Amino acid sequence: MSISQHIPDHIKRVSRSLGYTLWLGAADHWFGLSAIFRARLNDEDRAGLAWATLRSLDPYHAQAVADAVLGGAGAPDAPLFDTADQAAIWAGIADDDELDAYAVAIFNALPPAKQRYFLEYGQEVLA
Template sequence: MSRMLGYTLTLGTPDAWSDFRFVAIARMTKAERAMLACSALTSLDADTAAMTAAAAIGAAGSPLPPFLGGMDDARSWASWASRNELKAYALAAFEAMTPRDQAAFFHHISNIEVAA
């Protein structure tokens, strides 16, 4: 792995890093890869580390203001959002609703069949 890292750093291309990823999956344990990722992220400033981690896990970032009506924009954002983002924004939106809207929302989701 150390030689592979050296080759990857020497080439420095996206293809080289992609190849590094495949070799790392084959040759390193999940714990070793996690520690490598953690070490690399903590070597960066906070903003760069957050952007890098978000790119790696496919995070959607903050939702944009609705352009037309909101529901299509919300569904589009939700299709890109990570599980943690979906949970955080869903809870925050629910908590920001009036009690009447919360009750209506609860009634709506109670009538939807959830796939297990």
Template sequence: MGYTLTLGSYDAWRGFSLVAMARMTTEERAALAWAALRSLDTLEQAELVTESVLKFAGHPMPPFLSPMEDARAWASFASLRERKAYALAAYEALPPRDQMAFRKHISEVEIAA
């Protein structure tokens, strides 16, 4: 780690990541990541670091041929936070009648499962 801190370059940190994977347990690496994120000055800084690692999906693209297929494809790599935000926003944008139909559909799917 001292070598990496001295160099401070992207390549050095990428190399440290590889060494950490080889020499540290998953629990040790998780603890190190937790401590590093907690050491940042603001929550926004921690979120930016987290987002750079997790590669969030961003906003859904306009549908091409099948809106449902496109939505499912986007949801397959979106973060839980993104899926919740877009699901709630989409639900709230529905007219009351469609909201009722959606709630009925969800209840039926839940019973069938």
């Protein structure tokens, strides 16, 4: 009797999918693999895979992968149509550290008259 006879079918399918994705190597296949993992593996199995994979990377690459998955919005994109709309979209997905860093940098880059206007506007909004 072979050990493969004892491996559950869903694990065999996940293993084959991983092999195909590694062989093909295209980004869209990796996105598809995430969907397969979600459909066929429980939270503990997926967490174990993520843990083992991150531990296999050097700290720089492990952090880059974690940031890509969990991180904030990154730098704002150039606006395609309306700057205010693009800024609102970015601010909606940015994390607190990004919001703080960009808000301070933007405020400091404003001329004094616009800084005063900004502070007055903020006080009105908070009132």
